[in-house]
Amino acid sequence: MVGTEQNTVSEPGVGGRSPGRVRRGPSTSDLARWSVSLGSVAAVLLIWELYGRAQETSLFFVPFSGVVAALWELGQTAEFWDAARQTMIPFVWGWVLSLVVGIGLGLLIGTYPMIEALTKPYVTFLNALPVSTLVPVAVILLGIGYSSRILIVFLFGVIEVTLNTAAGVRYVDRDLIEMGRAFNAPRWRLFRRVVLPAASPGIMAGVRIGTGRAVVGMVVVEILLVAVGMGRLILRYRGRFQSAELYAVVLALILFGILLQVVARQVERRVSRWKSEVEGNT
Amino acid sequence: MHNFYLRNKNRILAGIGLLIGLAIWEVIGRLGLSPAFPPVTDVLGAVVEVWTSSRFLDALKESMISVALALPPSIVFGVIVGVLMGRYRAVEWALDPLVNVFLSLPLVALIPVLFLIFGLGRGSILATIVIYTFFIVVVNTAVGVQTTDERVVEMARSFGANERQIVRRVVLPSALPLMFAGVRIAAGRAVRGVIIAEQVIGLIGLGGLVQRLGGAFAVENLYAVILFVGLLGLVTMESVAFAERRALPWVASPDDSGAALQGA
Amino acid sequence: MIEIKEIGRTFNTRDGGTFEALKDVTFSVKDKEFFSIIGPSGCGKTTLLKMAAGLTRPTTGSILIDGEAITGPGDDRAMVFQSFVLLPWADVLTNVGFGLEMRGMSRRESREAARPFLDRVGLTRFAEHYPHELSGGMQQRVGLARALAVAPDILLMDEPFGALDAQTRQLMQEDLMRLWDSEQKTVIFVTHSMDEAAYLSDRVLVMNTHPGTVREILDVPLPRPRDESVRRSSVFSELTSHMWHELRGMMGDPTAPAPE
Numbered sequence: 020m021v022g023t024e025q026n027t028v029s030e031p032g033v034g035g036r037s038p039g040r041v042r043r044g045p046s047t048s049d050l051a052r053w054s055v056s057l058g059s060v061a062a063v064l065l066i067w068e069l070y071g072r073a074q075e076t077s078l079f080f081v082p083f084s085g086v087v088a089a090l091w092e093l094g095q096t097a098e099f100w101d102a103a104r105q106t107m108i109p110f111v112w113g114w115v116l117s118l119v120v121g122i123g124l125g126l127l128i129g130t131y132p133m134i135e136a137l138t139k140p141y142v143t144f145l146n147a148l149p150v151s152t153l154v155p156v157a158v159i160l161l162g163i164g165y166s167s168r169i170l171i172v173f174l175f176g177v178i179e180v181t182l183n184t185a186a187g188v189r190y191v192d193r194d195l196i197e198m199g200r201a202f203n204a205p206r207w208r209l210f211r212r213v214v215l216p217a218a219s220p221g222i223m224a225g226v227r228i229g230t231g232r233a234v235v236g237m238v239v240v241e242i243l244l245v246a247v248g249m250g251r252l253i254l255r256y257r258g259r260f261q262s263a264e265l266y267a268v269v270l271a272l273i274l275f276g277i278l279l280q281v282v283a284r285q286v287e288r289r290v291s292r293w294k295s296e297v298e299g300n301t
Numbered sequence: 302m303h304n305f306y307l308r309n310k311n312r313i314l315a316g317i318g319l320l321i322g323l324a325i326w327e328v329i330g331r332l333g334l335s336p337a338f339p340p341v342t343d344v345l346g347a348v349v350e351v352w353t354s355s356r357f358l359d360a361l362k363e364s365m366i367s368v369a370l371a372l373p374p375s376i377v378f379g380v381i382v383g384v385l386m387g388r389y390r391a392v393e394w395a396l397d398p399l400v401n402v403f404l405s406l407p408l409v410a411l412i413p414v415l416f417l418i419f420g421l422g423r424g425s426i427l428a429t430i431v432i433y434t435f436f437i438v439v440v441n442t443a444v445g446v447q448t449t450d451e452r453v454v455e456m457a458r459s460f461g462a463n464e465r466q467i468v469r470r471v472v473l474p475s476a477l478p479l480m481f482a483g484v485r486i487a488a489g490r491a492v493r494g495v496i497i498a499e500q501v502i503g504l505i506g507l508g509g510l511v512q513r514l515g516g517a518f519a520v521e522n523l524y525a526v527i528l529f530v531g532l533l534g535l536v537t538m539e540s541v542a543f544a545e546r547r548a549l550p551w552v553a554s555p556d557d558s559g560a561a562l563q564g565a
Numbered sequence: 566m567i568e569i570k571e572i573g574r575t576f577n578t579r580d581g582g583t584f585e586a587l588k589d590v591t592f593s594v595k596d597k598e599f600f601s602i603i604g605p606s607g608c609g610k611t612t613l614l615k616m617a618a619g620l621t622r623p624t625t626g627s628i629l630i631d632g633e634a635i636t637g638p639g640d641d642r643a644m645v646f647q648s649f650v651l652l653p654w655a656d657v658l659t660n661v662g663f664g665l666e667m668r669g670m671s672r673r674e675s676r677e678a679a680r681p682f683l684d685r686v687g688l689t690r691f692a693e694h695y696p697h698e699l700s701g702g703m704q705q706r707v708g709l710a711r712a713l714a715v716a717p718d719i720l721l722m723d724e725p726f727g728a729l730d731a732q733t734r735q736l737m738q739e740d741l742m743r744l745w746d747s748e749q750k751t752v753i754f755v756t757h758s759m760d761e762a763a764y765l766s767d768r769v770l771v772m773n774t775h776p777g778t779v780r781e782i783l784d785v786p787l788p789r790p791r792d793e794s795v796r797r798s799s800v801f802s803e804l805t806s807h808m809w810h811e812l813r814g815m816m817g818d819p820t821a822p823a824p825e
Contacts, residue, residue, distance in 0.1 A: 052394050055391060055394035055395050056394050056395065056398045058395070059394070060399070079417045079418050132311075136310070136315055136318070137314050137315070137317065137321075139311070139314075139315045139318065140315050140319045141322065143535065144531045144532075144535065145531075147531055147532075147534035147535035148530060149492060149493040149496040151508075152496060152500075152508075152530050152531075153527065154500070154515070155514070155515020155516070155523060156337055156515070156520075159335075159336055159337040159515065159518060159520060160335055160336075160338075192650075194646065194650045195652065197646075198646060200620055200638055201619075201644040201721075202643065202644075202663065202664040202715065203639060203640055203667060208669075209667070212663075212666060213652070216652070216655075217654075219654075231405070231407070235408075235409050237407075239497065242409070242413060243501065257413065257416075265413060265414070265417060269410050269411065269413055269414050272410040273407065273410050273411075276405065276407040277402065280405040281405075293653050293654035294653070296695070297696075297697045
């Protein structure tokens, strides 16, 4: 059972598309749903706002409006965007690297049982290990420059991409492979035309989850390493008790993470559309 | 002999893979290429020493207390909220956006805020574990409840079952596999959460120990702790999986033998 | 001519023992013959067909096509599957062209070349539809068109109508009959329906089970071209009741209901 979280719900949005889900009747009215959802979000923000205002003497709890205002202010400063750039460059490298390596490794592991068996101890261990413990190792290995930041982001993302890709390949419908072989398909063409498209939902799930993990890696870098990017802002605002600004930086990181998740989910939905349609019909 | 190999093929190959990796590491270590890679024999030597040291055992105790305090209530409330979300549409509508947001955002980014609110101590660590685990239990329980086969519910109804009986005899049992899966993931995430929170504080628990050993360049000891933390994560998730198999004998575990292109 | 020579197949079981699925199976199929294999489930008939397709190898014995032993899948054969096995992410036309694509045609060429075969199975209008939008019968027409498109000499059909409802099944049998009349290909047809075997075939091989062996090979002396009326002929009913008698004898429970 160590492995992917494919048979579980680890990400939002999966539930609604999971096979065999029995809808409890037609959605009586989307309007009702949306108003309840929006109402509840509004209520949470309102409570946050009111509670924050009531704590006016507190240095640590900031009303929602204060956070938004602080974020707006920050967005006007060159320093904020400079910090964002410092954070983004190693993130993008590590992220892309984790996708490329993870997909490649996953395809190998999913295709060759021998490679799967040989790499199993490492994959299993790294999957169970809190990757943040490797931060000091990365620092000892590469210092505190870009390269160790890239390595950390990479390590955070790569395992999920690998595991999901491998599972996607491994659970390709055997009948499809057999059909392709019956039509005398050369190995490479069988891979291109049958295995790869059939595994694409698993690969895309890996890309989505791996992207989320890479963002976590990016934030871990910022709060654990000697800070240069967004992390330096957090450190400074914490030191000066500028709570609103600190909240704002955190909010920016969170919004970035959510944005990437939304994009990844859209891409995944498009690539895997055939699968949900098939499952919706059986 | 041949049969023995066939039956234990995967285990033997895993052992070979492990030996190859350790041998490469040993060679790199002996060559002295990087302070990050001491010879693996030195690391294994450090393991016994570190794992029995009082500093390590104290740190372990600290971390375990945090998990023991935060995880069980998080699971219990997660299940309750999840069942409510799964059974009552209004609750689902109200909580769905919040749960979704918390599952999409990089939770680790909230740690600085939690430290601001709860201070540099156990409160923040407990809060971190809770946000790491609560929502995953909620969403798995909710989906488990929702995916109850309507036909089985109808069957129960046709035998005159009332609402309470339906929930107890049909809905909850059929939600159990996903609930367990949620707990299994939550257990793994609790370990992640406690370690990262302690790393940020840098003083207490296994996470704090990792930071201090790293700062002191005590690489062999650092690896010994990392090895332990990884095994801890593994054992935690495996023991939930074990309990899962014992509690749910009717759920077939996915067959993970063989590969798609085998023999092609 | 396809010669099946002394085919045997054993599997290793988990407890270290062996299980004999097929034993000493020998028969031959003539060119342009419609040859059916019928037998209780587990008799190894599908395994036999997959061996002819080159997908699995026999433990002992060999299969020769025009005197040459087969070593794997070949361009001279095409298979139709019980569960259709269409690419769910590709539209109907790409699915029909799939075999051609595997032989090196580009996607565009193969789609063009597939069109006439789609017409032949009466799905012209559904070229751009996706498999999940089609009924089971239509999906199997796609599977059939895909096999015909590679212009095989030999068509291997593995219970192709087994997943369809009774009415669709009968329609598909008639259509297959018409296609075969015009195409004149060698067909090996695995089924567990006695009606189907009698209606379609020139000869029917009845198999024993545990291990799978040849029980007998029946000639079907029905005139061609055949239509619905042959189902009411006395030859037809004698043949099916004979098969039922044979199959029933093999099944453990004498009160077991008739298959299909």
